[in-house]
Amino acid sequence: MPLSTMSPPRLLSLATAVPRHRLDQGDVAAIARRIFDGPASEIDYMLPIFENAGIEQRYSCVPLDWYLEPVGWQERNRLYLDNALDLIETAARDCLERAGLGAGDVDALLCVSTTGLSTPSLDARLMDRLPFRPDVERLPVFGLGCAGGTLGLARAAALAKARPGSRVLLLVVELCGLTFRPGDQSRANIVATALFGDGAAAALVTAEPNRTASETGPCLVDWGEHRWPNSQDVMGWQVEADGFGVLFSKDIPSLIRADFVPALDRFLARCGSDRGALAGYVCHPGGERVVSAVEEVLGLEPGSLAHARAVLRDYGNMSAASVLFVLERVLAERPPGRHLITSLGPGFTAAFALMDLP
Numbered sequence: 001m002p003l004s005t006m007s008p009p010r011l012l013s014l015a016t017a018v019p020r021h022r023l024d025q026g027d028v029a030a031i032a033r034r035i036f037d038g039p040a041s042e043i044d045y046m047l048p049i050f051e052n053a054g055i056e057q058r059y060s061c062v063p064l065d066w067y068l069e070p071v072g073w074q075e076r077n078r079l080y081l082d083n084a085l086d087l088i089e090t091a092a093r094d095c096l097e098r099a100g101l102g103a104g105d106v107d108a109l110l111c112v113s114t115t116g117l118s119t120p121s122l123d124a125r126l127m128d129r130l131p132f133r134p135d136v137e138r139l140p141v142f143g144l145g146c147a148g149g150t151l152g153l154a155r156a157a158a159l160a161k162a163r164p165g166s167r168v169l170l171l172v173v174e175l176c177g178l179t180f181r182p183g184d185q186s187r188a189n190i191v192a193t194a195l196f197g198d199g200a201a202a203a204l205v206t207a208e209p210n211r212t213a214s215e216t217g218p219c220l221v222d223w224g225e226h227r228w229p230n231s232q233d234v235m236g237w238q239v240e241a242d243g244f245g246v247l248f249s250k251d252i253p254s255l256i257r258a259d260f261v262p263a264l265d266r267f268l269a270r271c272g273s274d275r276g277a278l279a280g281y282v283c284h285p286g287g288e289r290v291v292s293a294v295e296e297v298l299g300l301e302p303g304s305l306a307h308a309r310a311v312l313r314d315y316g317n318m319s320a321a322s323v324l325f326v327l328e329r330v331l332a333e334r335p336p337g338r339h340l341i342t343s344l345g346p347g348f349t350a351a352f353a354l355m356d357l358p
Contacts, residue, residue, distance in 0.1 A: 008219040009157035009207040011355070012101075012167070015094035016201045016325050017087045018059035018315065019175075023197075025055050031064055032193050035182045042187065049194045054288035054309060058197030058316030060177045061087075067180055076178050076243050080116030081125075087200035088122060088171045089129050095169070095202035103130040106204075107166035108137040108159050112152040112320050114145050114237075114346075115174045115244070123171065145235060146284055147225070147345025148172060148320030153203060154223035154353050160207040173200035174319035179237070179244040188248040195287050197316030201324035218331065221338070222271040223353040226263035228255070231348035252286070252344070253293040260350060261297050264342070267352045279337025281305060282330050282355070284323040285312035286344060294342075320345075331357075 029050035036043035060066075061083035088111070096102060109132065111123040118125065121140035126132075139159070144151050149172055156170040176196035181189065205220065228234075234252065238245040249255075268274050281298065285291050285308040295304055303309070307329040311322055318325065323343050330339065334357055341353040 007208055008221045008356075009160045009205050011218040011220065012204040012206055013095050013099035014201065014203045014324065014328050014331060015091050015098060016199065016321070016328055017090040017094070018199045019061040019083060019087065021060045021063050023058050023060050023064055025050060025053070025057060027064060028058075028193065031067060032190065035068065036185060036190060042185070043190065046187065046190045049191060052288060053194045054291070054312045055195065055316045056313050059199065061175050061198050062177065067177075067182065070182060070242060072242055077116055080175050080178055081118055083198075084113060084116060084118070084122055084173045084175055084200070085125050085129070088126055088173050088202065091200045091202035092126065092130060092169060092171060095204050099204050101167070101204070103132045105167055106132055106136055106169045107163070108139070108168040109171065110139045110141065110152060110156050110159065110168060111171040112141045112144060112148040113173050114143055114148060114319065115176055115179055122173070126171070143346065144320060145345035146286060146317070146319045146322070147343045147347070147349050147351040149201070149284065149323035150341050150343040150351035150353050151225065151345075152320065153205070153220060153341065154351070156203065156205040157207070157220040157223060157353075160205045164207050164209050166206065168205045170203040170205060171200070172202070172321045172324060174198065174321050176317070176319050179246060181240065181243055181245065183242070184240075184245060187250070188246050191248055192246045195317040197318050199315055199318035199321040199325065201321045201328075203324060217358065219356045221354045221356050224267045224270065225349055225351045226267065227347045227349045228259065232346075234346075234348035235344075236346040253289045255348065256290065256293040256344070257297055260294070263350050264340075264352065271354060273338070273354070277338055278340050279357075280330065280335055280339045282323060282327050282339055282341040283308045284343035285309065285326065286317055288312065290344070
């Protein structure tokens with residue numbers, strides 16, 4: 001098909017979902033004080049992180065008292081499979097309903113998750129719950145961490161663009177709370193305890209020919225990423241005997257201040273654009289310090305990334321799912337113009353996507 005007749009991939013619908021247990025940040029701090037108390041503990045020094053994280057509540061697939069006892073790999077992953085599948089089913093149903101479509105209208109499933117393991121993959125398991133066609137194409141993606149929401153949108157857009165007229169359903173689910181390990185006294189684990197929550201999202205993306213500007217809706221016009229060399233120790237998991245051990249560098253805000261803008265400017269230049277052409281930002285809320293660092297390097301007034309802060313306040317850091325919660329809030333207001341969607345994740349990687357809102 002001639003490129004001149006091809007519209008950019010567009011977002012047909014978006015939906016989010018959270019599990020039923022709501023955790024108050026004050027209660028989380030109190031239970032962390034109990035769990036991490038000990039002769040060599042740094043919890044008294046670290047407790048202000050809970051108050052200063054910019055989080056009032058978050059959601060969990062397990063109740064708060066679950067975190068008091070050691071839990072092994074087998075039980076953690078069983079909880080992951082059960083709850084992740086429930087959440088993506090809810091998000092998928094809502095997303096398809098908002099688009100006025102059914103599961104049988106989907107041509108490809110792309111499932112992003114980094115907080116548990118599933119073979120068969122979550123998308124295959126979901127096909128036994130929703131009436132997808134047996135020939136639907138599937139792409140499970142593991143290891144993108146917090147960058148997975150932005151890069152998931154990018155991969156969905158690329159799949160849709162490769163097959164004009166197809167519909168790609170992106171599913172993102174992260175159950176970060178299940179990675180908590182009470183025996184890990186490290187600062188990284190305490191910070192993760194102060195930040196992480198559980199959530200899921202679904203987005204339906206298509207690329208259709210001969211669409212006019214008024215018909216296209218939110219368009220994903222370009223995407224890209226930047227990985228810093230020799231940065232594998234910045235963020236990720238270490239496999240431990242009882243689960244995933246969090247790897248979380250305190251230097252992330254410093255890396256953002258030093259290197260984020262040059263990477264972003266190179267991406268925008270490749271797209272034939274620059275920061276002056278951006279009407280707004282859809283940023284993954286990794287934490288209050290990360291959001292503040294992004295505002296600083298982009299030359300924004302403190303508090304400008306209001307939607308990112310609101311999602312952080314109401315849900316905590318849900319890893320890959322978070323940026324889609326932020327996007328949902330931006331889309332509710334529909335501010336016109338070009339917006340940058342961006343996340344940072346393991347690798348260490350900055351993920352970028354450009355979305356035009358008519």
